[in-house]
Amino acid sequence: MKTFIYNIGYFFKEAIRTIKSNVLSNFISVIGTSLILFLLGMVVTVTYIGNEFVSKLEQEAEINAYYKENLNNEDIIELTEVISNIEGVTDARLVDEEEAKSYMEGMLGEEAKILELFDENPFTAYIEVRINLSTMDNVIPEISRLDDIDYVRDNKGVLSQLNGIIRGIEIFGALIIIAVGITTLIIISHLIRQGIYNNKEQINTLRLLGASEGFIGFPYILVGLLLTLLGGLIGTILLLLLINGSYDLLGNGFLFLPLPDRGLMVRYIIMFIMGISFILGLLGSLFGLSSIGKNN
Amino acid sequence: MITANKLSLRYPDGTLALRDIDLHIDKGEMVFITGPSGSGKTSLLKLLLGMEFPTEGSLTIMGKPMVKGHNKDMRNLRRNIGPVFQEFKLIEGRSSLENVMTGMRFLGSNPKKIKEEAYKALVKVGLEDKIKSKVENLSWGQQQRVAIARAVARKPSIILADEPTGNLDKDNALHILSLLKEFKNNNTTVIITTHATHLIEDVQGVTHLHMDNGSITVERKEIVG
Ligand SMILES: Nc1ncnc2c1ncn2[C@@H]1O[C@H](COP(=O)(O)OP(=O)(O)OP(=O)(O)O)[C@@H](O)[C@H]1O
Numbered sequence: 138m139k140t141f142i143y144n145i146g147y148f149f150k151e152a153i154r155t156i157k158s159n160v161l162s163n164f165i166s167v168i169g170t171s172l173i174l175f176l177l178g179m180v181v182t183v184t185y186i187g188n189e190f191v192s193k194l195e196q197e198a199e200i201n202a203y204y205k206e207n208l209n210n211e212d213i214i215e216l217t218e219v220i221s222n223i224e225g226v227t228d229a230r231l232v233d234e235e236e237a238k239s240y241m242e243g244m245l246g247e248e249a250k251i252l253e254l255f256d257e258n259p260f261t262a263y264i265e266v267r268i269n270l271s272t273m274d275n276v277i278p279e280i281s282r283l284d285d286i287d288y289v290r291d292n293k294g295v296l297s298q299l300n301g302i303i304r305g306i307e308i309f310g311a312l313i314i315i316a317v318g319i320t321t322l323i324i325i326s327h328l329i330r331q332g333i334y335n336n337k338e339q340i341n342t343l344r345l346l347g348a349s350e351g352f353i354g355f356p357y358i359l360v361g362l363l364l365t366l367l368g369g370l371i372g373t374i375l376l377l378l379l380i381n382g383s384y385d386l387l388g389n390g391f392l393f394l395p396l397p398d399r400g401l402m403v404r405y406i407i408m409f410i411m412g413i414s415f416i417l418g419l420l421g422s423l424f425g426l427s428s429i430g431k432n433n
Numbered sequence: 434m435i436t437a438n439k440l441s442l443r444y445p446d447g448t449l450a451l452r453d454i455d456l457h458i459d460k461g462e463m464v465f466i467t468g469p470s471g472s473g474k475t476s477l478l479k480l481l482l483g484m485e486f487p488t489e490g491s492l493t494i495m496g497k498p499m500v501k502g503h504n505k506d507m508r509n510l511r512r513n514i515g516p517v518f519q520e521f522k523l524i525e526g527r528s529s530l531e532n533v534m535t536g537m538r539f540l541g542s543n544p545k546k547i548k549e550e551a552y553k554a555l556v557k558v559g560l561e562d563k564i565k566s567k568v569e570n571l572s573w574g575q576q577q578r579v580a581i582a583r584a585v586a587r588k589p590s591i592i593l594a595d596e597p598t599g600n601l602d603k604d605n606a607l608h609i610l611s612l613l614k615e616f617k618n619n620n621t622t623v624i625i626t627t628h629a630t631h632l633i634e635d636v637q638g639v640t641h642l643h644m645d646n647g648s649i650t651v652e653r654k655e656i657v658g
Pocket residue numbers: 444445446448449450468469470471472473474475476477519
């Protein structure tokens with residue numbers, strides 16, 4: 138440990154020297170790693186936004202339960218009570234005709250004028266039920282079965298479709314992560330092996346002088362780390378440019394849904410990519426280093 | 434300190450480089466090994482540094498048998514040895530100072546101390562004006578002296594010097610020999626191979642081994658101070 142601390146400066150100098158001794162191939166590797174990590178970053182971003190959407194929708198998953206017309210006020214209040222006690226229901230409340238109308242007006246915006254064509258309010262009252270998305274499949278039939286319920290309107294189709302898309306993206310993302318990981322590991326470990334090969338005489342001399350394998354190998358671990366971190370940095374910068382561009386283009390919303398908070402997301406993505414870069418750099422160098430023992 | 438019993442070394446291609454060597458070297462002894470080219474001098478030093486292992490017989494250094502696979506023991510032994518290789522094995526692209534320092538970095542001293550000691554060693558071998566020069570730009574004789582500085586700066590228990598005066602003029606050679614002798618006086622075991630028999634005739638209190646065709650043919654110990 139003492140030796141390690143005493144020699145940190147030396148290790149960095151050696152690492153930089155190794156990188157400089159093969160600038161072109163290191164440069165190409167950094168560019169390659171940057172692009173790969175950029176790709177990874179895009180997938181992570183899309184998954185992040187997708188998950189954000191779904192969790193927003195999950196929070197807002199609501200269905201409208203229309204009750205039979207012959208109910209009086211007390212029956213309706215009791216019915217609302219019954220529904221709100223069903224497992225998986227987070228909230229149930231009555232929306233009367235007036236509210237239903239003003240809600241529609243809100244949705245229509247400018248076009249709300251058409252509603253003035255009606256003499257009477259065309260909307261009926263209903264019970265707005267907020268539910269936990271995961272319990273949707275059980276809750277909806279349960280509500281429909283209630284005697285006082287006429288019918289239930291839900292947005293189940295849209296939700297499950299969206300959910301499917303997100304799962305798909307996640308699987309795709311996982312595949313991309315695996316591919317990125319393997320590719321980066323191959324690039325880095327190859328580079329390290331090359332560095333070791335180029336320095337094999339020096340390594341042999343150090344061994345003859347009694348240096349430990351850790352002392353000999355650490356500069357190469359640094360090489361791997363520096364290169365992947367640099368690649369990660371460039372990839373992140375490219376990605377941030379893309380994200381900023383897209384946000385400026387899309388404004389604040391996309392498909393009626395608000396985009397996630399940019400600052401939070403960017404911080405998450407930077408940490409993710411740099412973390413992955415670090416891990417891949419470390420593993421790649423260790424794989425590359427494992428060849429070090431075989432040339433003595 | 435060093436004991437060999439019926440030690441033989443056969444290289445994989447069948448060359449029998451050392452045969453049936455019996456040897457005992459004490460702490461603080463200075464040993465000159467002479468002999469014609471190909472007689473096995475370098476091979477003997479390789480065994481002492483754990484670069485080769487006995488194919489027959491045994492070799493014990495500082496109480497530890499030299500057998501393949503004891504990596505930790507080998508490392509510890511090597512840290513106590515100051516080797517001067519026949520082909521120097523300096524690290525190219527680095528200055529003389531860096532080369533000498535590299536030999537000391539994993540011995541537990543702090544970088545400041547290492548730098549001081551490395552500097553002193555280079556001054557001792559007469560290279561103070563070449564401290565910052567890259568080793569590949571030095572003459573053979575200068576490179577050889579960097580190699581010697583690297584070995585002695587480590588303050589080893591054993592110095593193994595293969596032809597350390599091979600590329601030096603007489604004055605420099607004598608200077609290096611007296612420098613190595615200083616170490617002997619500090620209780621360091623010093624083992625030197627050389628062709629320069631005329632240079633060592635005058636050196637007092639040393640052991641002289643002559644090798645021929647893998648065997649030690651003459652062994653003369655002088656127990657003079
Ligand atoms: N790695 C090797 N493989 C096969 N044979 C070898 C090897 N190294 C040395 N030899 C042979 O072993 C014998 C002894 O070689 P060694 O290098 O020990 O001689 P030396 O006494 O140091 O010679 P010189 O004075 O020229 O340095 C020689 O015949 C040499 O060719």
